[in-house]
Amino acid sequence: DTEVTQTPKHLVMGMTNKKSLKCEQHMGHRAMYWYKQKAKKPPELMFVYSYEKLSINESVPSRFSPECPNSSLLNLHLHALQPEDSALYLCASSQLKGTGGIDEQFFGPGTRLTVL
Amino acid sequence: KNQVEQSPQSLIILEGKNCTLQCNYTVSPFSNLRWYKQDTGRGPVSLTIMTFSENTKSNGRYTATLDADTKQSSLHITASQLSDSASYICVVAGYSTLTFGKGTMLLVSP
Numbered sequence: 001d002t003e004v005t006q007t008p009k010h011l012v013m014g015m016t017n018k019k020s021l022k023c024e025q026h027m028g029h030r031a032m033y034w035y036k037q038k039a040k041k042p043p044e045l046m047f048v049y050s051y052e053k054l055s056i057n058e059s060v061p062s063r064f065s066p067e068c069p070n071s072s073l074l075n076l077h078l079h080a081l082q083p084e085d086s087a088l089y090l091c092a093s094s095q096l097k098g099t100g101g102i103d104e105q106f107f108g109p110g111t112r113l114t115v116l
Numbered sequence: 117k118n119q120v121e122q123s124p125q126s127l128i129i130l131e132g133k134n135c136t137l138q139c140n141y142t143v144s145p146f147s148n149l150r151w152y153k154q155d156t157g158r159g160p161v162s163l164t165i166m167t168f169s170e171n172t173k174s175n176g177r178y179t180a181t182l183d184a185d186t187k188q189s190s191l192h193i194t195a196s197q198l199s200d201s202a203s204y205i206c207v208v209a210g211y212s213t214l215t216f217g218k219g220t221m222l223l224v225s226p
Contacts, residue, residue: 004159006159040221041218042205042216042217043160043216045214088157090159090160102209102212102214104150104162105162105214108159109158109159110158110159
């Protein structure tokens with residue numbers, strides 16, 4: 001299985017709602033990532049988990065809360081979002097090299113989020 | 117500062133024609149360079165990944181080259197198809213960083 005799955009595919013939420021995005025991979029990858037991508041822009045890194053521990057937080061507002069329950073799952077909890085948070089949210093996973101470095105990333109199809 | 121510059125920003129070609137996309141980078145230390153294809157509203161899909169010692173790598177009609185001395189890479193698409201219409205993103209990996217280019221938007225016209 002060389003696939004990263006994400007649910008839901010589309011999400012519309014109000015600014016007072018609480019919702020979660022989910023990501024799953026069964027490739028045995030020990031690094032998982034959340035990216036935010038606005039239209040016609042490259043993906044922007046939000047969070048990195050290594051061995052189920054948060055290793056990188058790119059100064060993301062606290063209304064985004066990541067969680068890594070186990071090595072196969074990655075969640076992104078959303079609360080009190082703003083309309084400018086509307087974007088495509090991508091999850092990715094990769095192996096971690098023993099000598100360091102980031103191995104090839106596999107991306108999920110993304111969740112299209114619209115905040116009203 | 118690590119940077120990845122891609123050109124052209126956008127490109128329109130006729131179906132069946134070839135094209136070449138460019139990627140210049142200033143990333144140090146360098147680990148590898150990746151080319152991704154991203155369809156609109158979908159996640160990026162890996163086309164090639166090259167390390168310092170690799171000069172060229174092919175994946176079907178896609179051929180990537182890397183000149184680590186001049187820090188340049190190219191992606192050549194042969195006999196383009198309508199399904200090649202997408203954004204092509206160059207990503208350069210350092211030891212613990214990934215730097216994304218802004219992508220080249222390719223439109224293949226019938």
